[in-house]
Amino acid sequence: KQEVTQIPAALSxxxxxxxxxNCSFTDSAIYNLQWFRQDPGKGLTSxxxxxxxxxxxxxxxxxxxxxxxxxxxxxxIAASQPGDSATYLCAVYSGTYKYIFGTGTRLKVLA
Amino acid sequence: xxxxxxxxxxxxCKSGTSVKIECRSLDFQATTMFxxxxxxxxxxxxxxTSNEGSKATYEQGVEKxxxxxxxxxxxxxxxxxxxxxxxxxxxxxxxxRVEGLETQYFGPGTRLLVL
Numbered sequence: 001k002q003e004v005t006q007i008p009a010a011l012s013x014x015x016x017x018x019x020x021x022n023c024s025f026t027d028s029a030i031y032n033l034q035w036f037r038q039d040p041g042k043g044l045t046s047x048x049x050x051x052x053x054x055x056x057x058x059x060x061x062x063x064x065x066x067x068x069x070x071x072x073x074x075x076x077i078a079a080s081q082p083g084d085s086a087t088y089l090c091a092v093y094s095g096t097y098k099y100i101f102g103t104g105t106r107l108k109v110l111a
Numbered sequence: 112x113x114x115x116x117x118x119x120x121x122x123x124c125k126s127g128t129s130v131k132i133e134c135r136s137l138d139f140q141a142t143t144m145f146x147x148x149x150x151x152x153x154x155x156x157x158x159x160t161s162n163e164g165s166k167a168t169y170e171q172g173v174e175k176x177x178x179x180x181x182x183x184x185x186x187x188x189x190x191x192x193x194x195x196x197x198x199x200x201x202x203x204x205x206x207x208r209v210e211g212l213e214t215q216y217f218g219p220g221t222r223l224l225v226l
Contacts, residue, residue, distance in 0.1 A: 032214060043204060043220035044155075089154060097143065097208060099215060101154040 002027045002094050006102035013080055014110050021075040021105045023090035028068050034099070035064050035075050036089040044089070048075070080109045113139045115207050117218035124195055125226055132190045132221045134205030140185035141207035145215065146178075149202040161188040195225040 003026045013019055023033070032051045036044040048057045048064040050073065056065040063076040073090055087106045091099040114137040124130050134144055142163045147155040159180050160168040167180035177199075179191040192199050202222050206215040
């Protein structure tokens with residue numbers, strides 16, 4: 001059974017810092033992994049989608065890497081801004097055609 | 112990109128009433144849609160898989176008579192919360208699978224509050 005864990009559960013950093021969010025999964029047989037952002041009371045915004053054959057994806061200040069063999073993905077946020085404050089979720093898409101979500105990391109960037 | 116909409120975005124109802132939530136794929140056909148539930152400060156949990164023209168497949172622990180799912184067309188799935196109770200208050204999100212592409216597109220979610 002696929003299990004997805006995110007560390008840390010919460011993170012508070014001063015503006016301008018580079019930071020790394022971690023996601024680990026127990027079953028490496030995945031199609032893809034996706035990182036989402038969720039603002040309080042809102043839905044999901046897809047940030048980056050990494051296919052199983054890919055090592056990383058980049059979008060602006062965001063970079064996501066995938067190491068399928070070790071069951072890990074990281075989301076790197078460069079030069080963090082207060083507007084980056086949100087909950088970040090990673091989700092793994094496996095052969096059962098289901099997304100299994102991680103527990104999330106609540107990020108707060110202080111001005 | 113593919114767009115999935117949900118209606119309503121927010122609903123408040125009295126205990127004992129039924130509430131219907133719609134999930135639509137706007138610019139593609141989705142033979143499979145998924146319904147997730149999110150408890151406060153928790154992650155999303157898959158409730159059921161909705162297949163067009165057939166019965167939904169429910170995850171363990173989800174009451175099928177409580178959460179009725181209908182996928183009558185390739186662009187619409189509905190979730191009906193029957194005889195709603197305050198503990199059903201939650202954030203419900205749907206997603207749609209694109210046939211042939213191993214990914215899903217997520218709707219904006221519906222916040223349900225049962226008084």
